Amino acid sequence: MDIPWIAAQFPQLSGLQPLATGGQKVVFAAQHSSDGDVVLKLLLKATGEERLEREVLAGQLIECERVPRVFETGELATPIGSCIWLREQRVQGTTLRTPLRMGAFDFAVVVRLGVQLLATLALAEAKRIVHRDIKPENMMFDGSGNFWLLDFGLARHLDLESLTATRFAFGVGTVGYSPPEQMRNRKREIDGRADLFAAGVLLYECATGINPFLVGARDQLEVLKRVEQQQLPRLQLAADCDGSFADLVAALTQKYPNQRPRSVADALKWMTEIASIHAIAPAGVRNV
Structure with missing residues (x-):
């Protein structure tokens, strides 16, 4: 233009x-x-x-x-x-993809990200909205302790008719972050727990610097196969001394919705408890 x-x-x-x-x-x-x-x-x-x-x-x-x-x-x-x-x-800051190119984030930063992202998704869940495209490119860090969720262009409004044709074999989303039910266009299974899967993958990537679903994959079909068939390796973080964060990420990234936390609100409560155990404030970090 x-x-x-x-x-x-x-x-x-x-x-x-x-x-x-x-x-x-x-x-x-x-x-x-x-x-x-x-x-x-x-x-x-x-x-x-x-x-x-x-x-x-x-x-x-x-x-x-x-x-x-x-x-x-x-x-x-x-x-x-x-x-x-x-x-x-307009949010002044950088998407998470930029700092991720330099490696993993500090554990405290990842926990703050988890609390803030799940708090935002809990508000969306309360309005029966599923974001459906959580990934580093759609998360912005503003340098003042806030992580912003951007781009609701693929959002699914559960009280409105779906815009994705049921006959399509694949749904909208981003391969390597979106859950199996979303990528396979199983509409009846899609709710806030779809966002929980993507949030878990995002947290894993921020904690380790890599997304195992993507690393070394030949093409998107191989990535989709990994998402459907392979569990993420269990997190082994020195700062996560009791393994509670690893437990949460493992729960978020289960293959079937009914194996994940029952709701975003439940996942947020779990994440908040982890932040409390580690004495991590939900905001206040100024760099990643």
Whole structure:
């Protein structure tokens, strides 16, 4: 898209800079005259209007200080077709993928991440929303002790009709993080426990620096096979002296939903108890 043209359509924005492009979606960073740093997302209407509407709805329903606020939405006629757009709060920080390239995080940081992520997912669960795309690229660390959950573009609203056709052999998500029931499009099995699986994989990766489902895999089919058939190796962390964190991660990443904690709320209680045992405050860390 022509950035000067887009800038002219949003005169209240300044400093428009491209952040990401993918498929029919374009994301910009900008400054808003009253809302400060924002993100502007544009999506060709014919390709995903309902998904963007549900992303907006998720942002509005989940009242959490670690989910970006949606300020405004609308529709725009462009030279390449009608687009829908949303303007949301921009989080200043880095995704977890960047520090993960340098290796594992300190144990205290991983525990804080676990508490904050599960607290956010518990609020989503209370609104019957499943994120379905938890991975390092969708977690942002803001340098002030907060881990933000981004991009509800694949969110499943359990009280609304599914947008993924039942006939499809594979569901939406990210191979290597999403659970078997989600990748195999077993819709009736998908609830907050799907996010628990992905959260467990994320915590494992942050604690060790690697995701065993991905390391050395030839292709996505091999990754999917590992997710379905192989358990993650049990965590062996010196700081986890009683093994309670390893127990939790093992429970979160079980292959079947009914083998995981019954709810995100239950997992959060477990994670909070681990933080208490190790005297780790749920916030306050300023670097990873």
